[in-house]
Structures are given as structure tokens and as C-alpha cells.
Amino acid sequence: MNILSIETSCDETAISVVAAKGEFPTATYEILGNALFSQIDIHAPYGGVFPAVAKREHAKAITPLLQTALNEAELLEKGRHSPDGSARASIIKTLEREPDLAEALLTFAASHDQPEIDLITVTTGPGLEPALWVGVNFAKALAELWNVHVVPVNHMEGHILASIFNVETDDALAPIKFPALALLISGGHTELVLMPDWGRYEKIGTTRDDAVGEAFDKVARVLGLPYPGGAKVSQLAALARKEQLPPYKDDLPRPMLRSGDLDFSFSGLKTSVRYAVGESVLSETDKKALARDFEDAVTEVLVAKSSAAAAKYGAQSLIVGGGVSANTFIRQELVSHFLAEHPDCEVYFPNPGLSTDNSIMIALAGHAHSTHSSNPAAVKYLRADGNKSL
Numbered sequence: 001m002n003i004l005s006i007e008t009s010c011d012e013t014a015i016s017v018v019a020a021k022g023e024f025p026t027a028t029y030e031i032l033g034n035a036l037f038s039q040i041d042i043h044a045p046y047g048g049v050f051p052a053v054a055k056r057e058h059a060k061a062i063t064p065l066l067q068t069a070l071n072e073a074e075l076l077e078k079g080r081h082s083p084d085g086s087a088r089a090s091i092i093k094t095l096e097r098e099p100d101l102a103e104a105l106l107t108f109a110a111s112h113d114q115p116e117i118d119l120i121t122v123t124t125g126p127g128l129e130p131a132l133w134v135g136v137n138f139a140k141a142l143a144e145l146w147n148v149h150v151v152p153v154n155h156m157e158g159h160i161l162a163s164i165f166n167v168e169t170d171d172a173l174a175p176i177k178f179p180a181l182a183l184l185i186s187g188g189h190t191e192l193v194l195m196p197d198w199g200r201y202e203k204i205g206t207t208r209d210d211a212v213g214e215a216f217d218k219v220a221r222v223l224g225l226p227y228p229g230g231a232k233v234s235q236l237a238a239l240a241r242k243e244q245l246p247p248y249k250d251d252l253p254r255p256m257l258r259s260g261d262l263d264f265s266f267s268g269l270k271t272s273v274r275y276a277v278g279e280s281v282l283s284e285t286d287k288k289a290l291a292r293d294f295e296d297a298v299t300e301v302l303v304a305k306s307s308a309a310a311a312k313y314g315a316q317s318l319i320v321g322g323g324v325s326a327n328t329f330i331r332q333e334l335v336s337h338f339l340a341e342h343p344d345c346e347v348y349f350p351n352p353g354l355s356t357d358n359s360i361m362i363a364l365a366g367h368a369h370s371t372h373s374s375n376p377a378a379v380k381y382l383r384a385d386g387n388k389s390l
């Protein structure tokens with residue numbers, strides 16, 4: 001089965017073609033084509049992602065990316081697949097809010113044969129709704145053009161599956177033991193999710209305010225680093241540890257560490273960092289030390305809550321996913337402290353390239369649900385949901 005997968009939930013426009021062999025969860029996957037355009041440079045000067053700008057950029061990038069992914073997959077043949085009058089009208093209607101995109105897609109169709117795609121998977125949430133709608137409407141239009149089904153995908157389920165997708169060895173999902181616990185840490189989310197079995201998710205903890213990645217990005221800003229500064233804060237922190245710098249602020253809070261539940265809160269920690277700096281001009285040494293103090297505080301809370309959740313639910317696996325899971329220090333601390341308390345647990349992190357947003361993970365999650373979504377009429381009712389929950 002050849003899957004065309006689309007992801008536009010935030011600031012990456014991503015399209016891939018993934019060939020799935022076998023049934024979920026024992027299938028093997030081959031990435032035939034993978035195209036991604038990151039809008040980060042466009043948003044960086046504003047210090048954050050503007051939904052209207054993200055939407056515009058997705059609409060601009062998505063047809064060229066479709067072409068690139070299909071071409072890489074060797075599924076792009078010159079020819080004509082121009083829809084007839086009524087199909088054309090329906091595609092224009094589906095993309096009525098993106099007339100330039102309708103035009104680009106119809107132009108593409110007029111010069112290419114229908115590719116061998118059996119299924120479309122698309123992120124329908126959570127994320128920025130205007131951004132999500134571009135991917136959703138594009139998926140609908142392609143479904144009309146090619147007469148294939150669309151599977152709506154939850155972005156967070158994508159992150160979970162990305163973390164257990166082993167690209168290096170066998171291109172398959174790891175045979176994880178249940179119950180599994182997922183720690184999802186990204187720019188938009190901080191969640192603990194219990195997985196009693198494949199495809200079953202129960203949110204057992206979440207952030208009450210800022211997400212971890214958001215806190216990293218805000219601290220980066222305080223340190224004068226460009227958006228998104230999470231990775232840079234972590235690099236500074238690593239230098240402080242190497243140079244054994246004394247703390248800049250040795251009593252930063254560990255929010256909700258002893259709250260007795262599995263929720264998080266990071267906005268107070270970020271505010272403490274801001275107050276610690278006040279009006280001072282930080283030296284490079286100060287910046288490194290403060291970055292380390294902050295990363296220590298965040299990590300301690302993440303490790304403690306994951307560990308408490310694993311103890312409470314008897315987790316056999318810990319799956320760490322989302323953009324912040326690229327963080328080396330958080331990985332190290334989870335491996336040493338979490339595993340010390342749960343030696344029988346296996347801990348999974350995403351392969352490089354699959355921790356940040358991508359469309360491979362959306363193909364995996366769509367494949368998981370492909371057998372339940374075989375009603376072609378359902379395409380009509382696809383919608384984006386910014387707050388979609390697992």
C-alpha cells in the first residue's frame with residue numbers, strides 16, 4: 001500500500017510517500033519520498049509562529065512538495081489527469097479559501113498521470129487551525145482527484161509512533177511491551193499518555209500553562225537567542241556543565257514536583273528566569289549558567305513525573321516524543337534516573353529527523369487506522385480541529 005502523507009499543523013509543510021507492507025503493527029515501511037519545507041526562517045523575526053502567515057506559506061509550498069515527494073518516489077509520470085468539469089468544480093469548491101492552491105493543483109493534474117497512491121493520511125489536529133485546514137483541504141481535493149480514501153490523523157499519535165519507528169534496523173515499529181507510557185514534549189504540548197495497547201490512549205497528565213518547548217523558547221528569548229531557541233539553550237547548558245560553572249540562580253522552582261498528580265506547569269519557571277535576570281546585562285558565562293539552571297529544573301520535573309506515572313500504572317515501556325525529545329540532557333537523565341527506578345522498562349526516543357514535525361509519522365498513524373476508515377463518503381466530513389485530543 002502506497003500512502004501519501006500530509007502534515008501542516010504548525011510551521012513545517014511536509015509531504016511523504018511511504019510504502020507499507022503488511023498489517024499494523026507488524027508492517028514494514030519504506031520511505032519512498034520525503035519532502036519538507038520549514039517556515040522557521042520566515043517566523044523567526046517575529047519570535048513565534050503567526051497562524052495566518054503559516055497558512056499562507058503552507059498553501060504556497062504544498063503543491064511543489066507534493067511534486068517533489070512523488071518524484072523522489074518515482075511515481076510521477078508526465079501525462080494528463082485533468083478532472084472533468086464537475087470534478088474540477090468540486091476541487092475548486094473544496095479549495096475555495098485557497099484559490100491559488102486550487103489553481104496550482106489543477107495545473108499539476110493537467111500535466112501528470114494519476115500516481116500509484118492507495119491512501120492519503122493527513123493531520124487533522126491538534127495544531128494551528130488555519131494551518132491544519134490547508135493540509136485537510138488539500139487532502140480532500142487530492143482524494144477527489146484520485147478517488148482514494150483519506151485517514152484523519154492525530155498529530156500526537158504521530159509523535160508516539162515516530163519514537164518507536166526504527167529506521168536504522170528494520171523499518172518497523174518496535175514490538176513494545178504494554179502498558180506503555182508516552183511522554184510527549186514539544187513546542188505546543190506537554191503530555192503523559194498511557195497506552196494500554198496499540199491504538200488506545202489515555203491522557204493522564206498535561207501542562208496547565210506553557211508547554212516545555214514553549215518555556216525553552218521563552219527562556220531563549222530572555223537570553224537574547226533567536227526563535228526557536230530550545231536547542232541553543234540546551235547547547236549553552238551543556239557548556240556550563242562542561243566548564244562546571246557555578247549556578248546563576250540556584251533556587252529556580254521545580255513547578256508541581258510534589259503536586260501529587262501528573263500535571264505540569266512551566267510558566268512560573270520561565271517567569272522566575274525572567275526575574276532572575278531583571279535589568280542585568282548577562283555575560284556569556286551568566287547565560288550558560290542560567291541556561292543550565294533552567295534545563296536542570298525542567299528535566300528534574302519531567303523525569304520525576306514520568307517516573308511517578310510509570311510506577312502508578314506499571315508501565316513496561318517509556319516512549320519519549322516531540323521536538324524537545326531531541327534534547328540530549330533530558331535523554332541522558334531519563335535513561336539514568338528513570339531506568340534506575342524502573343529497570344525493567346524499555347525507553348524509546350525518536351531517530352534523528354523524526355523528533356520534530358514530519359509527515360512520516362502521520363503515515364504510520366494513518367496506517368494504524370486505515371482499516372477502520374474505508375468509507376469514501378467520510379472524506380466530505382473531514383475537518384481540522386486545533387484542540388483534537390488523543
Ligand code: KG4
Pocket residue numbers: 010185186187188189212213214216217228229230231232234322323324325326327328355356357
Ligand atoms: O514537535 P515540534 O517540532 O513542534 C511542535 O509540535 O511544537 O517541537 C518544537 C519545539 C520548539 O519549542 C523547540 O525549541 C524545541 O522543540 N526543541 C528543543 C530542542 N530541539 C527542539 N528544546 C530543547 N532542547 C532541544 N534540543
Ligand code: ZN
Pocket residue numbers: 155159186322323356357
Ligand atoms: Zn509536533
